[in-house]
Amino acid sequence: DAGITQSPRHKVTETGTPVTLRCHQTENHRYMYWYRQDPGHGLRLIHYSYGVKDTDKGEVSDGYSVSRSKTEDFLLTLESATSSQTSVYFCAISELRGGEQFFGPGTRLTVL
Amino acid sequence: KNEVEQSPQNLTAQEGEFITINCSYSVGISALHWLQQHPGGGIVSLFMLSSGKKKHGRLIATINIQEKHSSLHITASHPRDSAVYICAVSMTNTGNQFYFGTGTSLTVIP
Numbered sequence: 089d090a091g092i093t094q095s096p097r098h099k100v101t102e103t104g105t106p107v108t109l110r111c112h113q114t115e116n117h118r119y120m121y122w123y124r125q126d127p128g129h130g131l132r133l134i135h136y137s138y139g140v141k142d143t144d145k146g147e148v149s150d151g152y153s154v155s156r157s158k159t160e161d162f163l164l165t166l167e168s169a170t171s172s173q174t175s176v177y178f179c180a181i182s183e184l185r186g187g188e189q190f191f192g193p194g195t196r197l198t199v200l
Numbered sequence: 201k202n203e204v205e206q207s208p209q210n211l212t213a214q215e216g217e218f219i220t221i222n223c224s225y226s227v228g229i230s231a232l233h234w235l236q237q238h239p240g241g242g243i244v245s246l247f248m249l250s251s252g253k254k255k256h257g258r259l260i261a262t263i264n265i266q267e268k269h270s271s272l273h274i275t276a277s278h279p280r281d282s283a284v285y286i287c288a289v290s291m292t293n294t295g296n297q298f299y300f301g302t303g304t305s306l307t308v309i310p
Contacts, residue, residue, distance in 0.1 A: 130288075130303065131286070131288070131300040133298065187231075187290075188245050191243040191244070194243075
């Protein structure tokens, strides 16, 4: 299995608080992705990174920011969490753009 | 508008049955991926294909580029195959971003 972990695995927070989710990989893959998964929707891309300090927006990026200061870490921040951001968040990595993706175990976030 | 459509949404089968899950997409792609998600959430990549057919154990994936259609077949289904199967495409016109179908929930009854 690809070495990819997410922390925390579960989090409950209140509306208006900042939240940071961490994705860590040991595969030295160039590309890293943050998705959210909601009932009735497929996985949707929030942000992705194509290298250290190189990031770009996905289709549902509003309310989220990301940072990648090291190859192995990709952080997703909700500056001021809202109830609509209650979701399961998955990180994924890939060696090649458009190539096979390996997924982390997911983080279940509840915003009250 | 969803670029990727899967059918059926839900599927129940008896152990041993041959299963087919379908995926259609609407735009040009660089590759199509089949993923499996078990209860509890972990997502695993099963296949990545851009033409033809691939086989891994009891799983077979095919793609028809002209018809923009792919199928995932499971032969001799088993209860451990119960999972959500997700089709995803990486699109050439969006820098190879992935777009995902909503998944097919498969239950195999002993």
